[in-house]
Amino acid sequence: MNKKIDAKLILQTITDLGKVLILLLDEAAVIVVILLILHFLGIQIPLPIMIGGGIIVGIFVFLIHIAVIPSFRRKQVTGREGMIGTQGRVVKPLTPVGTVMVNGEYWRAESVDDNIGVDENVEIVRLEGLVLKVKRDGS
Numbered sequence: 635m636n637k638k639i640d641a642k643l644i645l646q647t648i649t650d651l652g653k654v655l656i657l658l659l660d661e662a663a664v665i666v667v668i669l670l671i672l673h674f675l676g677i678q679i680p681l682p683i684m685i686g687g688g689i690i691v692g693i694f695v696f697l698i699h700i701a702v703i704p705s706f707r708r709k710q711v712t713g714r715e716g717m718i719g720t721q722g723r724v725v726k727p728l729t730p731v732g733t734v735m736v737n738g739e740y741w742r743a744e745s746v747d748d749n750i751g752v753d754e755n756v757e758i759v760r761l762e763g764l765v766l767k768v769k770r771d772g773s
Contacts, residue, residue, distance in 0.1 A: 650706055654699040661695045714761050721771055724754045734768060743768045 665688060672679060722736035728745040734756055735741070743766040746759055755771035 646707075650703045653706060654696070654703065657699050657702075658692075658695060661691075665691065717758050717761060717766070720758050722756050722758065722766075722768070724750050724752050724756060727751050728756075728768070731765075734766060736766070741766050745769070 669679075669684065717736070720736055722734040722741070722743075724732060724743075725735050725740060726733040728734070728743060728750040730745040730749065732743060732745075732750075733740055734743040736758065742764065743756070745756075746767050746769050750756060750768075750770055756768040757771045758766050759769050760767045
């Protein structure tokens with residue numbers, strides 16, 4: 635079983651590095667275009683400076699892209715799944731139905747516990763249609 639996990643991890647790492655290399659292609663294309671423009675304008679840059687500058691810029695851009703790799707595997711949290719666990723504040727009392735503000739938006743909400751008063755913090759437990767099911771925030 636460990637061999638499967640290791641093989642999968644190696645394949646994922648190779649895939650991630652491939653993505654980074656593909657992302658680097660557009661930066662390389664921009665550098666080539668800039669060098670061609672400078673050449674056609676008659677601006678001469680010594681070859682050692684071009685090579686050294688290219689290596690420095692390449693390493694810098696590569697490191698930036700390596701920092702992006704964790705975002706390839708991060709689970710996207712949007713929509714219904716992203717709402718669950720989010721905190722909000724009661725605007726109209728939940729007796730048991732009222733209104734809460736979550737991330738600057740007003741939502742119709744229903745308390746799953748008991749009545750909850752205005753200005754109390756709540757946590758979203760689930761969604762049913764466009765109605766948030768909330769409980770008193772325990773934190």
